Amino acid sequence: MNKNLALLPKITLWVLLALGIVFSVLFYVGGSAGTLEVAGDYLDIPKFTDAFLTWNYILLGIICLVTLCVVIISFVQKFKVDRKAAIKSLCIVCGFVLIAVICWLLGSPEKVDILGYEGTDNVGAMAQMTDAIMYFTYILLAGVILTIIWGAIYTRRK
Numbered sequence: 001m002n003k004n005l006a007l008l009p010k011i012t013l014w015v016l017l018a019l020g021i022v023f024s025v026l027f028y029v030g031g032s033a034g035t036l037e038v039a040g041d042y043l044d045i046p047k048f049t050d051a052f053l054t055w056n057y058i059l060l061g062i063i064c065l066v067t068l069c070v071v072i073i074s075f076v077q078k079f080k081v082d083r084k085a086a087i088k089s090l091c092i093v094c095g096f097v098l099i100a101v102i103c104w105l106l107g108s109p110e111k112v113d114i115l116g117y118e119g120t121d122n123v124g125a126m127a128q129m130t131d132a133i134m135y136f137t138y139i140l141l142a143g144v145i146l147t148i149i150w151g152a153i154y155t156r157r158k
Contacts, residue, residue: 016062019055027052038115099139100132107131 026048033047046052071093078086107128114122 016059020059023048023052023055100136103132103135103139104128106135 027046030046030048032044033049034045035042036045037043075086075090075093078089108131109124109128111123112127112130
């Protein structure tokens, strides 16, 4: 039984990879649902766009769920051994949550004009979420760049 349980993550990863490949192939070579005129050019509309986007939303949800579970399990394990280190890691997680909330508040729910798009996903909470993700990405990119610079300076000093 233990051997079969050990295979579960490997099988899950292979199934997710296979589904990702199938949805990607369907999106890129699955045909066209018509054309759209944008600034005088005719662009093909992929037939499986909704399926591809839904699959990406599912993957994003899985990533968020797994990350949350790992953080909670790690916190509980650290808390049993070293409470100070556990509180420090919890502060880091709270910092990320605070940054996410600030980015959400910075986002605008106003309509985003997209050429050729007539749906409702470019206004309200979806527009605000898009802005928040962009701000969060900018903040994380700046953090990575500052960390690289600080790491280089710190390494040269030692």
